[in-house]
Amino acid sequence: MSTLTWAVAAVVSDEAGRVLLCRHGRGERRYALPGGRLRRPESPVTAALRDIRAETGHEIEVLDLVGLYHLAECLPCAQPAPPGRATPLPDVLVHVFRARVRGDRPVGDAAGGCRLSWHDPADLPTAVTPTTRAAIADATAGRSGVLRDCPPNPRPPEQRADPTPHKPAHH
16 A cells, blocks of 8 residues: 655746746756645645745745645655665645736745746646646636546556546535
């Protein structure tokens, strides 16, 4: 059985409708939404405000929850195992919010290692994480309350599952 990591991210937009993406490290790293991991005992909204400010330098206003995105056995999120011990890969549950920047400039410095860039949602870079691509599509379509399983690694188009998000049942 895998462990579960709780994370937060946001589709942060500016007045022009562009979305903010972060690319960590060098080389073939993919673009992702800004965000981070939940700390105990903070709420997902508090974590999103804290992590996005730390990562981007921007103050944001959280508008609503786009959805919950589940990644099973997320290799890039795995913690290194102690020598001689195998650790199961964690599942990651990401609370993705719709947000906008406050003001026209960052209020602080962005975290080192995160290269920030603004992108038109209709013209995203090729190297984007599956969760990022799905969340931006859901956010720009105006969806809220989405429940979606995202593959940790993109599959060839002929193997992809139906991209329709799972909607919660109304009682």
